[in-house]
Amino acid sequence: MTRSSTWPTRRTPRRPRTPRRRGRQGRGRAADRGGRGHLAIRPIIEAFMATGRFDPDETVALLGTEIELALVQGYDGVRITGETSFSVRGWPGTEHFAEFEHKCQQAFQAPGTRAMAICQYDRRWFGPDQLRILESCHDGRVRVDDLYADGVLTITPTFTPPGLRLTGAVDESTLPGLLEALHGAAGRAGHLCLDLSGLEFCDLEGLRVLIGAGREGASLERQVVLRGMPDYLGLMMRLAGWDSAPGVYLEGAIR
Numbered sequence: 001m002t003r004s005s006t007w008p009t010r011r012t013p014r015r016p017r018t019p020r021r022r023g024r025q026g027r028g029r030a031a032d033r034g035g036r037g038h039l040a041i042r043p044i045i046e047a048f049m050a051t052g053r054f055d056p057d058e059t060v061a062l063l064g065t066e067i068e069l070a071l072v073q074g075y076d077g078v079r080i081t082g083e084t085s086f087s088v089r090g091w092p093g094t095e096h097f098a099e100f101e102h103k104c105q106q107a108f109q110a111p112g113t114r115a116m117a118i119c120q121y122d123r124r125w126f127g128p129d130q131l132r133i134l135e136s137c138h139d140g141r142v143r144v145d146d147l148y149a150d151g152v153l154t155i156t157p158t159f160t161p162p163g164l165r166l167t168g169a170v171d172e173s174t175l176p177g178l179l180e181a182l183h184g185a186a187g188r189a190g191h192l193c194l195d196l197s198g199l200e201f202c203d204l205e206g207l208r209v210l211i212g213a214g215r216e217g218a219s220l221e222r223q224v225v226l227r228g229m230p231d232y233l234g235l236m237m238r239l240a241g242w243d244s245a246p247g248v249y250l251e252g253a254i255r
Helices: 042-047 056-072 094-108 127-133 175-185 205-218 231-240
Strands: 003-006 040-041 077-083 114-120 153-159 162-170 193-203 224-227 247-251
Touching: 042 056, 056 094, 056 193, 094 127, 153 175, 162 175, 162 205, 162 224, 175 205, 193 205, 193 231, 205 224, 205 231
Parallel strands: 003 040, 003 077, 077 114, 162 193, 193 224, 224 247
Antiparallel strands: 153 162
């Protein structure tokens, strides 16, 4: 059995001095509904700024203490996750956030660590240079599972906005996978965004399916938003007269 908490992200070792990675499980102010302490949630202020100033050493020690406590209570491990955009708000001490990440990295590399963490970085707040530095403090990236991937076509769900990203080629062999993915997305509320920027090939039948994807949804007013339309697909749509099809919105001008 493992226990979970919300914090920053990382993986941490068994000793109070070490935390690291992304994700977090430990205890906190709010326990899960069952009252068993499996899930704990801490506000940003309590987790990072309890003394009114962000201190990398204190925060790492606090993470380690939480992990140690969970292990002492009989949990097999700890998972931690947290959102980190507070570090770019100019709060006292947050200029040392990269130092905190490095300390966590060292902590999570300690032998016998029974904790894991997932650090969440909002790309709208962090610049490319910042992300490169922070990524070097982590073992890797966490990504959503593909809905379909056969070496020819990869379909990945997106969440902001909700939809699908298509990479590769849509042809007779991959069309069934596309149909299944669109059918699964039909249950989502709101419009459906299809990111086609990575689509290297799509035959006419595949394009017909993409344009008609809005009819899968429960709402009659649902639109299909086609994003990143490649040149060849734009030409196909114009030749077929589908560029003005109802329920289809082309995001930006077709290149």
